Amino acid sequence: MSLLPVADALARLLGRASTLQRQEMVGLHEATGRVLASDVSARLTHPAFDNSAMDGYALRHADIEQIGSELTVIGQSAAGHGFSGSVGPGQAVRIFTGAPVPPGADTVLIQEDADVIAEGRIRTTFAVARGRHIRPKGQDFVLGDSVLRAGESLDFGRLTVAAGMNHAELPVLCRPKIAILATGDELRSPGSMPGPDQIIASNTYGVAALARDNGAEIIDLGIVGDNSDAISHAVGRAVSAKADILVTLGGASVGDHDLVQATLLACGMTLDFWRIAMRPGKPLMVGTLGAMHVLGLPGNPVSSLVCSLLFLEPLTRHLAGLRPRDRFADAILATPLAANDKRQDYIRATLSIDEKGRLLAGPFSRQDSSMMQVFAKADCLIVRPPQAPAIDAGAPCEVMILRPASGRS
Template sequence: MALLPVSDALGRLLNGAAPITRIETIGLHEAMGRVLAQDLKARLTHPAFDNSAMDGYAGRHDDFAVVGTELALIGESAAGRGFPGHVGPGQVVRIFTGAPVPSGADTVLIQEDAETLADGRIRTTFAPGQGRHIRPKGQDFAEGDTVLRAGDLLDAGRLTVAAGMNYPELPVLVRPKVAILATGDELLPPGSVPGPDQIIASNTYGVAAIARDNGADVIDLGIVRDDRAAIAAAVAKAQAAGADVLVTLGGASVGDHDLVQSTLVESGMKLDFWQIAMRPGKPLMVGTLAGMTVLGLPGNPVSSLVCALLFLEPLLRHLGSLPSRDRNTKAKTATALPANDKRQDYVRARLVRDEDGSLRAETFARQDSSMMQVFAQSDCLIIRPPHAPAADAGATCDIMILRQPVA
């Protein structure tokens, strides 16, 4: 089978997965980062009344037109406790920020522009324009206005306006549900004492972190031994839990001990493709099983993480209607790079920001896909396209950001 280019593989993966349309209603405190499922119309007008934008004195513009005018102070309007009377000629009401503008008043004179007299009067020291420092009723939105739209990503500003529109709960799209299944007789959970032929299973935790970082809920199916019945039972558990995506870790190739792919096919999976023209991560599998997308990641930790970033991250953002995340930018390579072969290479590297603000990528000498420490120390992956010619130190290269450099 010919190796599939990375871009073609990603396109086929996304084209075969429909965005989630299921809706749930959640409280405002839980809605940060969620995607609004329906347009929201304001349930009230805001502000509900003309109110003062400043502390000062509410009165008639005609009385404020001449500097030095003395006016009678007849009452007070505070937030939540407005002045019940009417402001007539020659009168003002002491007013505070957010308080209702009393009947008869059309302008606010800020307190710094008034002199308080001993007999309960004030003298103006400035002539404000008509309507100055008054927030008119409905300035923000009116009842019935569509303020937020379906598909909006809820952030601090959008949650604030939703609350202001009098919504205690919001309709949002259901998060994608990802079931993660690690397979292998050699695997033990962290905290175990491995035998001579065993290793600690680590991939689940990094892949789960990537899934959660992209808006998914995670179901950890644990570690399953290399046994068809056990693998089939775990797959059935993912289906019963309503998983939108099943991620398998290891065993997706076609060796004598790689049972995941064949077991899934026997369970009804339609295999779309496997084997990608990339390094690390060649044995990646994609299929569908009764509406559930199946993504089989390689068993080597670095291969698993690189494939999760390249395929699982955009898949989840597509399913969850989240804006795409662009990790790609350019840097200069700190060392010479050899010519590449037919597979797209993702080279682990540190990033250094030079004094002029440009990025420089320093590759690690060891690039083995089992080396978790190297990946953990990497800030980026240098992307080397298939058949890329050799590049000298200082050449511009494409990179995929893992984390921003400290300095």
């Protein structure tokens, strides 16, 4: 079987996926980052009344057409405590920001533009236009206005206007459920003491964190050994939980101890593809089991994380109704790189900013896919296309951003 190019693999994966239509109501504090399931309309008009944008005096413009006009202050209007009367000729009401503009007044003169000449008397010192410093009723939105649209992701601005429209809860798309299963006789949980031939299972935590960051709900299926019955039982748990994606870690190839693919096929999985022209991460398995997507990630930690970035993140965001996350950017290479072979390479590198303000990518000298520490220190992955020729330091390159560049070179 020939190796599938990364772009083709991603297109095939997303081509089988549709945005989830399940929805739920959540409170505003729980709605950050969620995607609206339907339009949201205003339940009231805002502002509900003409109000002052500044501290000053509410008055009739006809009374202050000349600088030096004098008026009698007949009361005050504060936020939450409006003036109960009306403003007549030669009168003014002391007003504060957000307070209702009393009937009869059509302009606000800010306090800096008035001199207090006696108790209850002011004189204007500046000419102001009619209607100045008044926020009219309904300036922001009116009852029934459809302000937020289905498919929008809820951020701090949209949540603010949702609250202002008098919504305590919002209809949002349900988070995709991602079940994660680690397989292998050699694996032990973090915090335990591994035996002489065992290692600590680390992949689950990085993959889960990335999935949560992209709007997913995680179902941790734990660790199972290299046993078809145990794997089959765990897959059944994912199906029963109605997971949208089953992610398996390790055992997806076709070696004597790689039982995941064969077991999933026995469970009814339709295999789409499982070998990708990439490094690290060649033995990636993609298929479907009923309505559930299946991603079989490699067992090596870095391979698992790179595949998650390239395939699990886009799939999760697609199901969640979130826009694709663009991690790619142009950079300058800090050190030379040798020619590449037939697989697309993802090289761990640091990222800094040079004296010209350009991103500078510095590859690590060691790129073994089992080295978690190097990945943890990496700011980006340098993307090397198949058959790319050798390039020198200073040459342009494409990078996949993991975290922002820190400092200058």
